[in-house]
Amino acid sequence: MTVHVPFQSLPLDLTDVRYAYGPDSSRHPGVPVGRTEQFAWTRSAIYPGTSRRVWIHVPEQYDPAEPASLAVFQDGWSYLDPDGAVRAGAVLDNLIHQGAIPVTVGVFVDPGILAGAEQPRNRNVEYDAFDDRYVTFLLTEILPEVTARYAITEDPERWSVCGGSSGGDCALTVAWLRSDRFRRAICFNSSFAQMPGGNPFPDLLASIAAKPLRLFLQVGQRDINWNRKGRNWLAENLRVAAALAEAGYDFRLVLGEGGHSPNHAGVLLPDALRWAAGERQETESQPSVR
Numbered sequence: 001m002t003v004h005v006p007f008q009s010l011p012l013d014l015t016d017v018r019y020a021y022g023p024d025s026s027r028h029p030g031v032p033v034g035r036t037e038q039f040a041w042t043r044s045a046i047y048p049g050t051s052r053r054v055w056i057h058v059p060e061q062y063d064p065a066e067p068a069s070l071a072v073f074q075d076g077w078s079y080l081d082p083d084g085a086v087r088a089g090a091v092l093d094n095l096i097h098q099g100a101i102p103v104t105v106g107v108f109v110d111p112g113i114l115a116g117a118e119q120p121r122n123r124n125v126e127y128d129a130f131d132d133r134y135v136t137f138l139l140t141e142i143l144p145e146v147t148a149r150y151a152i153t154e155d156p157e158r159w160s161v162c163g164g165s166s167g168g169d170c171a172l173t174v175a176w177l178r179s180d181r182f183r184r185a186i187c188f189n190s191s192f193a194q195m196p197g198g199n200p201f202p203d204l205l206a207s208i209a210a211k212p213l214r215l216f217l218q219v220g221q222r223d224i225n226w227n228r229k230g231r232n233w234l235a236e237n238l239r240v241a242a243a244l245a246e247a248g249y250d251f252r253l254v255l256g257e258g259g260h261s262p263n264h265a266g267v268l269l270p271d272a273l274r275w276a277a278g279e280r281q282e283t284e285s286q287p288s289v290r
Contacts, residue, residue, distance in 0.1 A: 010257075014222050017258035024094045024270035025087050031097045032060030034106075036080070036089060039145065046137040050112030050122050055080050056146055057089050057106035059096045067151040069104040069158040071273070072138060072174075072182075074127060074167030076108030078262070085262035086164075091270050100270075101277040102158065105150055109142055127166035128195050135174040139181060160184035160276045164265050166191045172201065172215070172240075179211045184276040186216045188265035189223060192236035199236045205243035214280045215251040216272040217241055222259040233260060250281045 011017055027033070034057050042051040055076055062068055071092070073079040079086045088106060095101045111123035126134050146152065153159075159182045163171040168190030175185035192199040219237035220226075226234040241253040252275055256264040 014257045015259065017256075019256070019264050019267040021267055022270065024091055025266060027090050028094065031093055034059040034089065034093050041142065041145075044112065044137065044141055046133050046141065047112050047122060047126065049114050051115065052110045052112045053077065054110065054142060054145070055108040056149070057092060057108065058150060059093060059103055059105070061096055061103050062105065062150065063103070064151045066103070067153040069102045069277070070152050070160070071104050071106050072161045073106065073108045074111070074163030074170055076110040079162070080106075080108045084266075086266040086269055088269060091273065095270060095273055100274050105146065105152060107142065107146055109138070124166055127163070127170035128191065130173055130195055130197065130200050132177050134170060135178045135182075138174070139178070156181050156183045157280065160186065162186035162272070164188035164262055165260065166194070169195055175213050175215070176201070176204070176211065179213055183212055183280070184214050186272045186276060188218045188262070188268070189220060189233070189260055190217070190237055190240070191233065192240060193225070193231045193233050199239065202239045202243040205240070205247045205249070210247055210249060212280065213249065214276060214278070215244065215249060216275050217251060218254040218256060218265060218268055220256050220258045220260065220264060222257070224260050
C-alpha cells in the first residue's frame with residue numbers, strides 16, 4: 001500500500017525546532033483513563049543505598065483473566081508526567097482504546113538516588129553501563145512487584161522497554177542482553193556516545209547472529225556534538241542504525257530536526273508504540289559472523 005505523505009517545507013534553521021503533538025498525546029472525552037499507582041523502592045541489592053519512585057499505569061480495560069502486555073519506561077516521571085514532553089499515560093490509554101496496541105501495563109521507573117552522596121543521581125551509572133545490572137534489577141526487583149499485583153504475559157514479543165538520552169542506550173542494552181524477556185526497544189536520542197568504554201553496538205551487531213528484536217530509533221540532526229569528531233551523539237546513533245541495517249534487523253530510524261530534546265520523542269511515542277506492537281518481520285538474510 002502506498003503511503004501519501006503531505007508536503008512540508010524543511011526549516012532553514014534547525015537549532016531550535018519544536019514538533020507539534022498529534023491527537024494521541026492528549027486526553028479526549030470518552031477515552032477511559034487508566035489508574036496510576038506509585039511505590040518507593042529503597043532496598044535494592046543491585047544498586048545498594050539507592051532509593052527511587054516507580055509508577056504502574058493500569059488501563060481501564062485490564063482484565064486479570066487475560067495477561068497484559070508490558071511496557072517499561074526509564075526516567076519514569078518524566079515520561080508519565082501529563083504536562084511533560086512525552087505524556088505516556090495518555091498515549092497508552094488512547095492507543096489501547098483504539099485497539100492500536102493490546103492492553104498494556106506501563107511501568108515507569110525513576111533512576112536511583114544516593115542520599116548524601118557527592119553525586120546523588122545514579123542515572124548515568126545505571127543507564128549508560130553496558131552490563132546486565134539494570135536489566136537484572138528490573139527482572140529481580142521491580143517487575144516482581146508488578147507481577148505480584150497484575151497479570152502480565154510471559155510472551156517476550158509483548159515486552160517492550162523505552163527510554164531517551166541515556167535511557168535510550170539503556171533500552172537497547174536491556175533488550176540486547178535479555179532478548180529472552182524483552183523483544184521490543186524504543187530508543188530516543190540515545191547517548192551511545194557517552195557509554196563507558198565506548199559504543200559497543202556497531203561491532204556487536206556486525207559480529208553476532210541477529211537476535212529476535214524489533215527496534216525503534218530516533219535522533220535529532222543537531223544532537224550533541226553533531227558536527228564534531230568524537231563523542232558525537234548524532235554519529236553514534238547513525239552508526240547503530242547502519243549496523244542494524246547491515247545485520248538484517250527489523251528496525252525503524254526517524255531522523256528529526258533540532259537537538260537533544262524530548263519533544264520529538266514525545267510526538268513520536270504513539271507511532272513508536274504502534275511499531276513495537278506490530279509483528280516482527282523476519283528477514284532472509286543473516287549477518288556474517290567474524
